[in-house]
Every structure is written in C-alpha cells, then in structure tokens.
Amino acid sequence: MAKIIAKNKDAHYSYELVERIESGLELQGWEVKSIRAGKVSLRGAFVNFKDDEAYLMGMQISQYMAVQGDELRNRKLLLHKHQLKKLKQGVSQKGMSIVAVTLKWSNGGYVKVDISLARGKSKVDKRDTIKQRDISRKIKKQYNV
Template sequence: MQNTNEKGIKVIAENRKARHEYELLDRYEAGLELKGTEIKSVRKGKVQLKDAYISIRDGQATLKGMHISPYEFGNRFNHDETRDRRLLLHKREILKLDQQVRLKGMTLVPLKIYLSHGLCKLEIAVARGKNLHDKRESAKTRDAQREIQKAMKIRY
C-alpha cells in the first residue's frame, strides 16, 4: 500500500488490525533510527508492522518486532530483519507516554509507517484493548454508518 497525498507523505505500511483490536486514544508521530539498508528497504515498501509493539525502558522508546526485509543489493552490510529500533521522541513525550502506559490496560501500538519529506516516520497511539463485545459494537456502528451512506447516495 503506497499512497501519496498533497502534503508530501507516502504511506508505506499500515497496521489495520490495531484499529480492530484496540481503542485508540492519543496519537503521536515519532522518527525511526534506521541503518542504511533498512531505509532503502522501507522506501521499496518491504515493511511489516503486524507483530510490532513499543516498549519504554531507561528513558528510551523502542520499537520491537517490526520486520524490514533485507535489501536485495545490500550484500554483507544488510541488517537484521527484526532488530529493535529506537524511536526518536522528545524526552517529555517519552515521559508522558510512560506515565500513560503505566495505567491499567494501556499499551503503545504502532499504527503506520510513512515517509514525510524524505524522512521515515512512525505513527503510534496510546491504546486500550477492546473486549469481544466492544469489537462487535464497533462493527455494528460501522455497518449502520455504511447503510446510512448507501441510502443517502441512492436518494440523491
């Protein structure tokens, strides 16, 4: 999925499952500390956020479990596909996120990775896990909205 809009943002990968599994509260934009062959693979769209999560330790936010495929022309300089990658955030943002995560049932979830004016960015969210009945309720409201839009479209 590679969308480009008028603001110079190109979406590389999106974590759609996060919207289904979690109730998203606050969103943040973070930079990623990547090596040379990693950014080349990201530009080609060889990224997967499926099993990725974020942890905060010793004042550092780290993205774990994100898979970046090896760069095909990288030879011996290629990177480890699922290594931990440091998130580039301000210290006060990391402290605020750490405080929010310490609340019951809160977690940090990566939503999408994109290129903004040539720089690799990650959108993260503070989220609360949904129960099964919450997932069903959100599916019902989404279907109802779709039916309303369909009826409005037919009418005009």
C-alpha cells in the same frame, strides 16, 4: 503532505486509540531502501521501554537484496524527553499500551512512525465496532443509490 507507507489496520480494530504522537526512527541504510520498496509490515508492532529509551518492536522490514540483517530487530524511537515521560505515565496505567499506527515519509524525506497510546478492546467492543461499520455502510449505500 506526508506520504503513508504502511498502516496497522489491526490497531484500529483491537485498540481504542487515545493519543497519537509522531516519532522518528533510527534505521540502517538497507532498511530505508526496503521501506522505499514497500517491504514493511506494522502488524503486531508495539513500543517497549529500555534504559529510559523507547524501542519499536515487532515491525518487520524485509531484507534488501543480499544484505544480511535482522528483519525484526528493535528500532530506537527518536522522541523528546517530555514525550517519553508522557508515554511512560500512560503505559503505567492498567490496560494501556503503545502501538504503531502508521509509517510515513515526512516532508524532509525522513521515515516517521505514528505511535498511539492505546487501550485494548474487549470482544464486545470489537463486535460493536463491526456493527457500527456495517450500519454506516448501509446508510451510505442508501444515499448513493
């Protein structure tokens, strides 16, 4: 079972997640140590394409001890060609983007990121999500009490 390191809670609220893909990350040594220490944030992380490769942008990994490194650097995603093609086709549709959802340790001890093809929600959809959440909480509370 994979251990979750960080979640992008804002992604579930702001986007309708269509399809999820697990991907590896190209990291430097100090970044892995910082992730192990829990000094990572996925808020605002998204995927962008450059030269037929996917890069994770906006993920912040705080510096580890005295290491001089860029906290917000673009990190290459390790994906198969068919996955890259599928993501590119999805992003080419209007209103679609790719966001990072969770960061986790795999069973082999590697850092993996779950990325999702997502469609942005409107304000009305966000309000509906909040209403549904409140209703489900009230129902659970009635059954538990």
